Amino acid sequence: MQSVDVVVIGAGFAGLTAARELGRSGFEVLTLEARDRVGGRTWTEHRLGHELELGANWVHWVQPHVWAEMSRTGREMIRSPRAEEAYWRGADGSARQGTLEEFMALIEEGQQLVIDDVREAMPRGDQPTVGAIQELDALSIQDRFDALGLDPEARAANESVWVGHVNAPLDQVGLSSALRWVAATGGHWQLMHEASSTYRVVGGMREFTAEIARQVPGEIRLGTTVVSVAQDADGAVVETADGTRIRARRVVSTLPVNAIRGIAFSPALPEVWERQAAETVASQGTKVWLRAEGHMPRFFAYGTQHDALSVLKAEFSLSDEQGDYTLLVGFGPEHARVDPEDLASLQAAVDAVRPGLRITAATAHDWMTDPLSRNTWMTHRPGQLTRDLTELQEPSGAVHFATTDNANLWGGFIDGAIESGLREARRVAESLRP
Ligand SMILES: Cc1cc2nc3c(=O)[nH]c(=O)nc-3n(C[C@H](O)[C@H](O)[C@H](O)COP(=O)(O)OP(=O)(O)OC[C@H]3O[C@@H](n4cnc5c(N)ncnc54)[C@H](O)[C@@H]3O)c2cc1C
Incomplete structure (x- = not known):
């Protein structure tokens, strides 16, 4: 032996x-x-004509262990494209379109209120169980939203942003997850957004x-x-x-x-x-890559937390013998609702959050049913x-x-x-x- x-x-x-x-x-x-x-x-794989990250994608310099490894292995980062357009669904479910600035203005108050007590709840990101979190940990993120009394339009947008982050229905995720991420970025939710979804590794x-x-x-x-x-x-x-x-x-x-x-x-x-x-654990969602016909202004789109896709972003503009196309990356809170083989249901899921696109192909790995991970x-x-x-x-x-x-x-x-x-x-x- x-x-x-x-x-x-x-x-x-x-x-x-x-x-x-x-x-x-x-x-x-x-x-x-x-x-x-x-x-x-x-897991980086060549699919849909490009190198795609089927699993983790984004890193940031406020992640100290990642950053040490980036330095040790000589890695560089590249910024994901800035959105020129924003789409979201209003409280009545109808589509809204605006600029990135307009969407950020809509969510600003709610994003802050969700984590407003982070300094008392979790004073140190490296000690996530120390602080008032001991009393707050029974709360879900949904409980927190229910208590905030936000204007319905702002509430719908804020909920969809958080469901995109936490990868599960909000009533199943501890408020602790929201607080942890923001505690790790010194209490600043804007920095948390940047850290968790902006820079990828060259x-x-x-x-x-x-x-x-x-x-x-x-x-x-x-x-x-x-x-x-x-x-x-x-x-x-x-x-x-x-x-x-x-x-x-x-x-x-x-x-x-x-x-x-x-x-x-x-x-x-x-x-x-x-x-x-x-x-x-709570996370149970999915990440899917979609091929959409044509080139388009870079956008991000948020559904409601009840949509199959809560977040959709245009990532890469490409061309091949079939013409111009754009690769979109989408995230949904329930993995079973997104099947990359079922283009008709994916088209419907995209239509709900970003009308006007034609989806011609899709690919994903279902990490939740993968026996070696069973988690995202x-x-x-x-x-x-x-x-x-x-x-x-x-x-x-x-x-x-x-x-x-x-x-x-x-x-x-x-x-x-x-x-x-x-x-x-x-x-x-x-x-x-x-
Ligand atoms: C879709 C998706 C998107 C994500 N996005 C991001 C992101 O943008 N940024 C970020 O920082 N993180 C992201 N993550 C999370 C990140 O990928 C994980 O936190 C991290 O990779 C986990 O590393 P780990 O070594 O703890 O676990 P794992 O990477 O799961 O490693 C465990 C290993 O054990 C192996 N294994 C399991 N069972 C056995 C067995 N019986 N015998 C032998 N080997 C076994 C597995 O094959 C695996 O290689 C994402 C994850 C997913 C799925």
């Missing part, structure tokens, strides 16, 4: 970072990744993660699904789907909460993991953050847990994944040193 110091399960940002740090600290590390590629929930996530993978001293074994982790007095035995068994002194699991049940742990997972995996970008249900975050960070014997789902600062984002990888690499190293 092969024997190593540490097995890292998963080669997303958390796993790659943990493996690199441990390898560079002199430990023998083996990374086991079920997919045939590294990157996890980041060369895409594929080159970014490939560069980190090149820095990992140990082997990264692709196409290798871990099925069980059995602890004993010497550490743990990790078994893969083809029956291979590997002994490790420590194991770092980077599986998302929703997917952790894909591995049989013995002893069983700590109660906190079982509980959250059973409940699932994590947002919590009401109560989960303060009840579970600290415990989710605790190792269980020889098994450590590094995932964006248990990060402090930008939990749910790439930044959180890197933070968790660094944290657990340090803890594992400390536990192995004589």
Whole structure:
């Protein structure tokens, strides 16, 4: 049986970072990744005539762990195109069109009111469970909107912006998610918007993660699904789907909460993991790329929170033998309502938020039904953050847990994944040193 110091399960940002740090600290590390590629929930693919991010896309310099990796791997950023037109749906469901400035004026008051108490609720972004959030965590984002008394037009627009951010119906998402994101940007919602949806990495996530993978001293074994982790007095035995068994002194699991049940742990997972995996976290939406005929002014469009697509943006203007076309990226709060094979229903979903376009093709990856993720970008249900975050960070014997789902600062984002990888690499190293 092969024997190593540490097995890292998963080669997303958390796993790659943990493996690199441990390898560079002199430990023998083996990374086991079920997919045939590294990157996890980041995935750059050539589809619809362009390199597309099917998973994560945007990064920002206020994300300190991302920024350190950008510097370390020599990455540059590029700004997504500025919208020249804005579309939204009024309180009566009818279409509105205006400028970006008009839409921002419509949402300004509501965006501030949703997070107005962030300084008391969550004074420090790096300590998301400290503050009045302890009393507020039972609230959903919908509860907060219901209490604000916004003008109906402004309320509809503000709700759709937040549903785009949190990737789930607002009555299922904790207010904590809104507060966390804004606490991470010093209390400024405008900066939060910019940080979460503006700059993408030149060369895409594929080159970014490939560069980190090149820095990992140990082997990264692709196409290798871990099925069980059995602890004993010497550490743990990790078994893969083809029956291979590997002994490790420590194991770092980077599986998302929703997917952790894909591995049989013995002893069983700590109660906190079982509980959250059973409940699932709140995020449950989708991201879809659409090909629309012709070129057009760059726009963004917001539906209502009840539309299949809550957000739609024009990203790339392209041409091929069939003519000019524009690639749009859309987000919806319920993954099952967006089927890239069903162009008629996608056309209807687009018509609802941005009339006048003809959709000719679409592509997406359903991360919610993917057994290796079962999640998009994590947002919590009401109560989960303060009840579970600290415990989710605790190792269980020889098994450590590094995932964006248990990060402090930008939990749910790439930044959180890197933070968790660094944290657990340090803890594992400390536990192995004589
Ligand atoms: C559509 C979408 C859009 C997003 N947009 C953004 C964005 O713009 N900006 C941002 O910062 N974040 C975004 N995110 C979130 C971001 O992608 C994640 O937070 C981050 O990539 C998570 O990294 P991770 O290492 O914690 O988990 P993952 O990337 O999920 O890595 C876990 C790894 O474990 C592997 N694995 C699972 N089970 C097993 C097993 N049994 N055996 C072996 N390997 C296994 C998986 O294949 C995977 O590679 C987005 C996510 C999605 C899905």
